[in-house]
Amino acid sequence: MLLAGSGPSLKEAAQHAASCHPSISQVLVADSDKFSYPIAEPWAKLVHMVQQRDGYSHIISASGSFGKNILPRAAALLDVSPITDVIEISGSSQFVRPIYAGNALCTVRYTGANPCMLTIRSTSFPVPPSSAASKSNEVPITQVDLSTLDEDMICDDWIVTQNPGVSRSQEPPLFYQCKMIDPAVRPSLLIYSSPFHNYPYSHNSYSQNRLSSMTPVPCGPYSLNNLPNVYYAPYGYSIGKSRYVKHTSQDAERPDLGSARIVVTGGRGLKSAENFRMIEKLAEKLGAAVGATRAAVDAGFVPNDLQVGQTGKIVAPELYIAFGVSGAIQHLAGMRDSKVIVAVNKDADAPIFQVADYGLVGDLFEVIPELLEKIPEKK
Amino acid sequence: MNRMLMLLNLLEIIIPKRTSAPLSYQTRFIVISPKWRARDDNQASTMKIMVAIKRVVDYAVKIRVKPDKMGVETNNVKMSMNPFCEIALEEALRIKESGLASEVVAVSMGPSQCVDTLRTGLAMGADRGIHVEATSVLYSLTVAKILKSLVEVEKPGLLFLGKQAIDDDCNQTGQMVAGLLSWPQATFASKVVLDKEKQVATVDREVDGGLETLSLDLPAVITTDLRLNQPRYATLPNIMKAKSKVIKKYTPQELNVDIKSDLEVIQVTEPPKRKAGVIVSSVDELIDKLKNEAHVI
Known part of the structure; x- marks a missing residue:
């Protein structure tokens, strides 16, 4: 490990x-x-x-x-x-x-x-x-x-030449922007990694040759004169870095959709963003995560990070409860591995019933309040 | 007439001295001086963006496993651009439209029909296409190596990919090409902000349980998640325009890439069917079943 x-x-x-x-x-x-x-x-x-x-x-x-x-x-x-x-x-x-x-x-x-x-x-x-x-x-x-x-x-890929004796006056200013890598540690290291560089004659063979040669001209506070040893890298072999900025965690009250034990999902049948609050209330009572179908997301009921399906999150909770979800194949692809699937839909022919372990044909606007009332509090 | 000539001279346009000819004829000799062009280029950003796009079975198609279990039926099935690749291309186009990039190059690899997918990309607004023709199966590692070779040819400042293809669901290629290039990577991007001065891309990433923000030095690899943008539809005029855009062809051999296959598909099967469930008649019955039969609440 x-x-x-x-x-x-x-x-x-x-x-x-x-x-x-x-x-x-x-x-x-x-x-x-x-x-x-x-x-x-x-x-x-x-x-x-x-x-x-x-x-x-x-x-x-x-x-x-x-x-x-x-x-x-x-x-x-x-x-x-x-x-x-x-x-x-x-x-x-x-x-x-x-x-x-x-x-x-x-x-x-x-x-x-x-x-x-x-x-x-x-x-x-x-x-x-x-x-x-x-x-x-x-x-x-x-x-x-x-x-x-x-x-x-x-040093993996990139050191190419040392002290090539290039100065700004000798060479046309092909590369205006160069990056100093960690000046505190290695002030002699300089690297060209500028995709935004501005140089004249961008579309002819002259510049194409120049691009692949390794003669960048430094800029900013550093010039070649005060750098004894300058290393250059060919294009792309930069040692540019990623820097961590922050992590924003989602609502801590609710479990993460990807790893929740229970997921309660609403589809287009919910009809509006206001009605979707019922789903949220039920999820709260069950200690569940809230999911949505693409149709519900596209209709603007909920933000799209709740989408369950082929192009959204793939979930496999112990209990998956779908309200007003017809059961498009893209949605089923995202939840078919759930252990127990419950579907509530007023259309008895909805494809969701073919994968559901327990189906209830009925109006979700009556079923959800009843569930809210009768479901035992989570321990 | 004199005024007109002065104006043209101001614009550094050289006109042959045949003043007797009609103006429309003269204009055919207009030459743009190198000086002018150089200045123009200095003002424009010259960053190129490369976008990898994959041709896959359309997301709305219900797939069928072949009877010989060696794959999924793709004959006579609607094929489209992978949805995540569409998002990647859309983001590249938006960056170009905001003036932070000068060119968007779309790359696709595989059989000759990939050209259709590239044309869709060109109709959305990509400037050029590159098609790497290969008839054998390309696994992510080979795709990453081909992309690396193309990056060395094209020298883009950003490489966009979809986070995964909806056929093999691998979710690997972007990470792999970033590793091969030693470029910084940001996968699962849901927001990309470029800073031209600092040459940095700030990317929000959709990670488990929230969002992570990274700041990447360019050049970099970004793979796109669903929530980054809503891709545009190609308009009819743009579809017509796309027909005249250039698609350059390569073979993996020309790019010095050996097709490596260290994976072998043994079989493709249908997932186990869920056994038919029961229809309950009331909320009370449902709660009872969940509690006492399924033991989930």
């Missing part, structure tokens, strides 16, 4: 990981400010580095937004094809995954070199109970040596 992050919470997590399951034989810990936030670039580099050092046969992450962001990038660095959204492991290199939003299941075999990289859909696998017996069975926690990571990140 590989854990990365920074600070005391990482240590805590490592200790928990070391004793959480008997199958875990070692916990690797990468402690650095670089991993304070889930940014793909350093994390993918880390996975790449650990794999090159230790040579694992499989690398697995959950297929949440975190795993899906990082694992394919790491796979590209390792030159292997990752397999997304695995719902069944049928062998050491054979897996089942949904395609066409779950309307078909595809069995694939990985035939490439190690590692085989997977993201797995956590709703398809049971959570192993953490037994008290395993507590005594603590495994070693090893710190990952990160000393080579830094260098790797800066």
Whole structure:
């Protein structure tokens, strides 16, 4: 198990990981400010580095937004094809995954070199109970040596020439904007990464040649005269970075749609945004997340981050209750893996009833208030 | 006439000295001086945006698994641009229309019919198309390598992709090409703001349980989520215009990419059918079933 992050919470997590399951034989810990936030670039580099050092046969992450962001990038660095959204492991290199939003299941075999990289859909696998017996069975926690990571990140692809002796007077000002990378640390490093550059003669062969040559002219407070060694990179090989700005979490009162135990969904049958509040009230009472169909979103009843379906969120809760949902295939694709499906619709022929475990033909404007009254309070 | 000539001279337009000819004839000799063009180029932004678009089974089609279980029926099935790719293209076009980019290049790869998808993209407003022709199955890693090669040829400042294709649902290519290029990446974008001065893109990302905001140095890779924008429809005049736009062809070999296949599809099957449920007659019965039969509330 590989854990990365920074600070005391990482240590805590490592200790928990070391004793959480008997199958875990070692916990690797990468402690650095670089991993304070889930940014793909350093994390993918880390996975790449650990794999090159230790040579694992499989690398697995959950297929949440975190795993899906990082694992394919790491796979590209390792030159292997990752397999997304695995719902069944049928062998050491054979897996089942949904395609066409779950309307078909595809069995694939990985035939490439190690590692085989997977993201797995956590709703398809049971959570192993953490037994008290395993507590005594603590495994070693090893710190990952990160000393080579830094260098790797800066020097991987791009140093090309040193001190080429170019000055502004000799060369036409083809590149006006250059970037200084971390001036406090390496003031002699300069990199051209300017897609917005303005230069004359943009559409002739002269500039095309110039673009691929490596002679940018620095700007801003730095000039070539006061930089002894200037390194240039060809276009694209920048070491530009992502910076974490903020995380806005949604309404904490309500569980996340993707991982909620119960989801209550409203469709076009709700008729208006005001009526949709009934769905919200019911969800509150059940401790459920609120979902919506594309029709309800398009009609403006709710913001579109609530959309369940092929192009929205794919959910698989224990209980899925659909009100006024006809059951278009795109919507069914987003919720068909739910354990128990309940449908309430006044049209007895609505396709939703074909997938529902419990159907109730009736007017939702009568059913919801009755449910609100009769459903027991959540514990 | 003199006034007219003065005006034209002011605009640095060279007119051959045949004043006896009618003006309409003279105008055919107008040459734009390099000086003028250079100034023009300096004012315009020259950033290029590349957008990868995929041809997939239309999202409204109910797919059918082939009887031999080797895939999904795509013959005589309506094909369209992947919806997430449409959103990616729309965002690129909006950036260009706001004056922050000069050109939008649409790229598609696969069989020759991909040209139809590219024409749709050109009709939406892309300036040029690139078609990488390949008849074999292209997995994400190969697609990412081809895109990397094209980025080296075209030198865009931004590469947009949809977050995933609605056929294989892989959700990989953007992350992979970003890794191969060592470019910063922002996946699942629901808002993109470009700062031309600082050369930074600020991106809101839809992550589990909320929104994450990242600021990326350009050039960068952005993959688009559903809520980023509402793609436009191509208008008839633009569909006509798109017919004359250029689509350049490449093969993977010309781009020095070997088609790697380290995945093998064993079979494609229909998902298990849900067993037919029961119709309950009242709310009381429903609550009773949920409580005592399904044990979910």
